[in-house]
Amino acid sequence: MLRILLVFSFLLSSLSYSQTKLNLIPYPQKVELQKGEFALNNQTVVKGDEKSFEYQFFLKSLNKINGLDLSKNDIKSGVNVIFLNIKKDSTKDYEIQITTDFISITGKDNEGLFHGVQTLLQLIQTSKASKLPSLKIEDEAKFAxxxxxxxxxxxxxxxxxxxxxxxxxxxxxxxxxxxxxxxxxxxxxxxxxxxxxxxxxxxxxxxxxxxxxxxxxxxxxxxxxxxxxxxxxxxxxxxxxxxxxxxxxxxxxxxxxxxxxxxxxxxxxxxxxxxxxxxxxxxxxxxxxxxxxxxxxxxxxxxxxxxxxxxxxxxxxxxxxxxxxxxxxxxxxxxxxxxxxxxxxxxxxxxxxxxxxxxxxxxxxxxxxxxxxxxxxxxxxxxxxxxxxxxxxxxxxxxxxxxxxxxxxxxxxxxxxxxxxxxxxxxxxxxxxxxxxxxxxxxxxxxxxxxxxxxxxxxxxxxxxxxxxxxxxxxxxxxxxxxxxxxxxxxxxxxxxxxxxxxxxxxxxxxxxxAKSIYNINGKVIPRVGGISYRLSTSQKPEGIRFTTDGSVPTANSQTYDVAIPVSNTMTIKSAYFEDGLKSAVSTQDFTISKTSGKNVILEHQPSENYSFGGAFMLVDGILGNVKQLGKTWLGFQGKDVVATIDFGEKTNFSEVYFNTLDNKGSWIHLAKSAKVSVSDDGKIFKTIKEIGKQEIYSAKGKIHLKVGNQNSKFIKITIENAGVISAGNPGADSKAWLFVDEIGVN
CATH class of the missing domain: 3.20.20.80 (Glycosidases)
Structure with a gap:
């Protein structure tokens, strides 16, 4: 019984070891981890074509990494040797074999050998005490x-x-x-x-x-x-x-x-x-x-x-x-x-x-x-x-x-x-x-x-x-x-x-x-019943996140984040990550809540791939666009109109509709040509309740606030017309204009 347990224990240990992920980027196509390790030290010998660039590059890089100078070492035994080989009939770009006695890098040509050298250098840089795990790597790139x-x-x-x-x-x-x-x-x-x-x-x-x-x-x-x-x-x-x-x-x-x-x-x-x-x-x-x-x-x-x-x-x-x-x-x-x-x-x-x-x-x-x-x-x-x-x-x-x-x-x-x-x-x-x-x-x-x-x-x-x-x-x-x-x-x-x-x-x-951006707080607006919530995440331990909802700068004693923060009123959420006395950059998000916030929205035309972060929901996420930050707070449409239908879920009273468009002609971004607001109770038959033209939009500099009288409907459709083909005399003339739109709000 004891013998069986020992064997089972060994198998679990081997399985755990084989599933350990190496700190390699890009990760190889095939990695097989084995028992044992190779000890890299000042007695290690490097064997290969000493005139080749790859050989000299490896020695110089190794010297930069850990100060080892292996250029004058000679083989005295078959132990503690790194072989750099080229095998022209190899089917892989390169292969690496690491045992307790030797390391072998075999490339199908000099380029493959160079890639293998880069992989080994990464292993050395991310391993402790220059102890490299025994393994076998077979690798090649997917794309040329x-x-x-x-x-x-x-x-x-x-x-x-x-x-x-x-x-x-x-x-x-x-x-x-x-x-x-x-x-x-x-x-x-x-x-x-x-x-x-x-x-x-x-x-x-x-x-x-x-x-x-x-x-x-x-x-x-x-x-x-x-x-x-x-x-x-x-x-x-x-x-x-x-x-x-x-x-x-x-x-x-x-x-x-x-x-x-x-x-x-x-x-x-x-x-x-x-x-x-x-x-x-x-x-x-x-x-x-x-x-x-x-x-x-x-x-x-x-x-x-x-x-x-x-x-x-x-x-x-x-x-x-x-x-x-x-x-x-x-x-x-x-x-x-x-x-x-x-x-x-x-x-x-x-x-x-x-x-x-x-x-x-x-x-x-x-x-x-x-x-x-x-x-x-x-x-x-x-x-x-x-x-x-x-x-x-x-x-x-x-x-x-x-x-x-x-x-x-x-x-x-x-x-x-x-x-x-x-x-x-x-x-x-x-x-x-x-x-x-x-x-x-x-x-x-x-x-x-x-x-x-x-x-x-x-x-x-x-x-x-x-x-x-x-x-x-x-x-x-x-x-x-x-x-x-x-x-x-x-x-x-x-x-x-x-x-x-x-x-x-x-x-x-x-x-x-x-950039250390992955350490900072990442905020994402998500829908919830009756509105929106703000979900925070970080690459670190989530219990290190602290936040405030009153606009004050968070400290280590501020509220600890555990679940998405409900956003039911206009507010400012600030967040930061704290650990061992250190603090990440403070993330700030302002919310402007209206009757459309978190509601279901459908777009007739989809935004450009480059400016579609968050998709259609971005139009009802409670965040107004920042004119200097196009990618995260605006949706961009090239040559297309914005036709957005919002479902309130039930008949809702409102009297004002607002949205913003951008004017940045140097980047081919033009204000809308016109805008129209329509309402419906069944989502099929719509009645137009307000229309404005180019002159009104330009007078408002794209910051549109429309009084629409007392309305009560289940659906609202906002149609914002793209400027179309850019006219002569403007940057990008004869090309399709961009239309950028942020939050569509209703009060």
Whole structure:
């Protein structure tokens, strides 16, 4: 009996050990934990190709981590050895075997070996006393494109900082660095044939600061900042050693002001230009004439010589058609080539560039607007406005990289906007990034093969220095890496979050300025019978949460949170996390309660994926929109009307209806064209009780309060009309306007 119990005890112990999760990111495809451990010490010998980058990288990294210098150790026995091998017929990217006597890393090539080295380094950094568990790992990535983007046009970063950025990608097995080198606000790459691009286009008179709606500037000249061709070669070589492909982006036909400032003859008009000092989209773009194509081909010749990547990114996004509509040459070109319209002209432009790039043995990739007017034959699409562009590309047998703003824009807020540095807008917390699946459900298995992978983008309008770059990408880059590797599991997000916390120790050692937003209080409004409640959560122990409902700052002695807080009156809830004398940032939420709060609401048209946090319920959650925080307190609709039907549950008396819309034309956000209030007792037949037009909405600056007389109904429908297509003279002319709406309240 005792023997049976001992065996049973051993089996339980082994089972528990085998289920222990390693602190690895991205998590490997297959991990088998075994008994025993390998002791890493100053007697350990590293055996491999001593001339290879991977061998030298491992030794140098190990020395940085724990001070061990193993470069001069020789094998005296078969014990305490780390083997770095390449096995070309291997079916896996890499394999790791750890026993009590040795560690073996086997890659199918140098890249696989490098990935294995990164995994082992993580094991060393997250293990205690350099004791590594015996195990076997078999691993490979699911997606071929695992990318991060960096915009250096709005704000510039040095070669040293760009190399650090590449190091971060390498740490987490990302393999593509998308370098956004040109835009309206700055041209950052030396082109020897056109020196004025950097003489003129690499500097601007001043820069916009604060939120876009503030419309304020710093008054300080910016630049000249650019990379010489020798610096470009240095960065490309640095990335290649770490098995990262650098994909350059040269924007066309839009986002061209910096280039037109240097060579104004390439525009449709003859006026002088200067690099933009504001953020946003501008009407002046490349004119599709022969001298423009000659210029761009010459630029691309030099770019292709510098970057050996298969793909060259040509932008293609947010190109207003205003100048083309008024340009005699453009209109003649449309007629001559039997093009349908200016969208067809954009397709003509992209296809002509593609033919040239293809003639040089390369391929183009562009933002999903290159689909306008018809996709170039061999082009790949980077789907950013949502997933639709990627789906359309894949269904027509074109490759696509998924980078939807709702999940992959790291210039969005990642925590409570009130406690975060100023950001572009949007709300993309760590768990949302981790939840993303790059394969759209609309694609079958065959078409799914055209999804190359996933990428996150870091636009730098509001990112002033490299410390803030670090803050915006970490820890979200870790979530992206696991999504791209194919081992993310949103159902076990808490496990991933625990591993992230362990990796914070690594970032601390590297002196990286990462966001600690997951430690702060996360508040979520939930419906309850008769109204709403406010649920608080944190990555830490919930009993550490303290809150107040009178607007006062919480202390360690404030009320302890245990269940969702009922919100029945207009109030301010402040919360913070306390542990061992430490306090998190204070989260503040103001509530404005009305008769619609918590009621059932149905939308006829759904909001954009990028601005849909909370869904339709956001319109009745008791929270008024903050004009500087678009992602968490507003719903955004591009080209669509807001038609919201609210069910009170029973006939209800009211006499006032209110809601807010935004006016931010620089970001294509326009006030509503009209609004209408209707009522019904059965939810089917509605009677209009109030209508207002554009003049009234603009007079109220979008803050709408409507007196509707004494009403008594079970349903109310609010119809808010989108401005439609943006008119000439406005940023984004000819594109669909955005309509942002917050709380719909009734009193």
């Amino acid at each position: 494109w695992r990318g991060m983007h960096l915009d250096v046009s709005r704000h510039f970063f040095t070669v040293y900082e760009v190399k650090q950025y590449i190091d971060y990608l390498a740490m987490y097995k990302l393999n593509t660095f998308h370098w956004h080198l040109t835009d309206d606000q700055g041209w950052r790459i030396e082109i020897k044939k056109y020196p004025k691009l950097t003489q003129i286009g690499s500097k601007r008179k001043k820069s916009m600061i604060g939120a876009y709606v503030d419309n304020t500037f710093d008054g300080k000249p910016y630049g000249p900042y650019f990379y010489t061709q020798e610096e470009i070669k240095d960065v490309v070589k640095y990335a290649q050693e770490r098995h990262i492909t650098v994909v350059p982006e040269i924007e066309m036909p839009g986002h061209a002001l910096a280039a037109l400032s240097a060579y104004p003859e390439l525009a449709c008009t003859k006026e002088p230009f200067e690099p933009a000092t504001k953020w946003g989209v501008f009407d002046d773009v490349f004119c599709p004439k022969d001298e423009t194509f000659t210029f761009l081909e010459n630029v691309l010749d030099e770019v292709i010589q510098l970057f050996p990547s298969q793909y060259i990114h040509i932008g293609g996004d947010e190109c207003p058609k205003t100048r083309w509509k008024d340009c005699a040459h453009c209109q003649d070109l449309i007629k001559k080539n039997n093009l349908k319209d200016e969208h067809g002209l954009q397709s003509y432009f992209i296809q002509r560039i593609e033919k040239y790039v293809n003639s040089k043995g390369r391929k183009i990739i562009g933002w999903d607007e290159i689909l306008e007017g018809g996709l170039a034959p061999n082009a790949a699409v980077m789907s950013w406005t949502g997933i639709k562009g990627g789906i359309e590309a894949a269904k027509t047998n074109h490759f696509a990289v998924m980078t939807p703003g709702a999940y992959c824009y790291f210039d969005h807020y990642q925590g409570d906007p009130q406690t975060e540095p100023n950001a572009f807008g949007g709300f993309t917390p760590l768990d949302k990034v981790y939840s993303y699946n790059p394969i759209p459900s609309e694609l079958n298995e065959e078409k799914s093969k055209y999804i190359l992978g996933v990428q996150a983008n870091l636009w730098t309008e509001y990112i002033l220095d490299f410390k803030q770059v670090q803050y915006m990408i970490f820890p979200r880059l870790m979530a992206l890496s696991e999504v791209g590797w194919g081992t993310s599991d949103p159902d076990h997000y808490k496990d991933f979050e625990n591993r992230v916390v362990e990796h914070f120790k690594i970032l601390d050692q590297m002196k990286i300025n990462y």
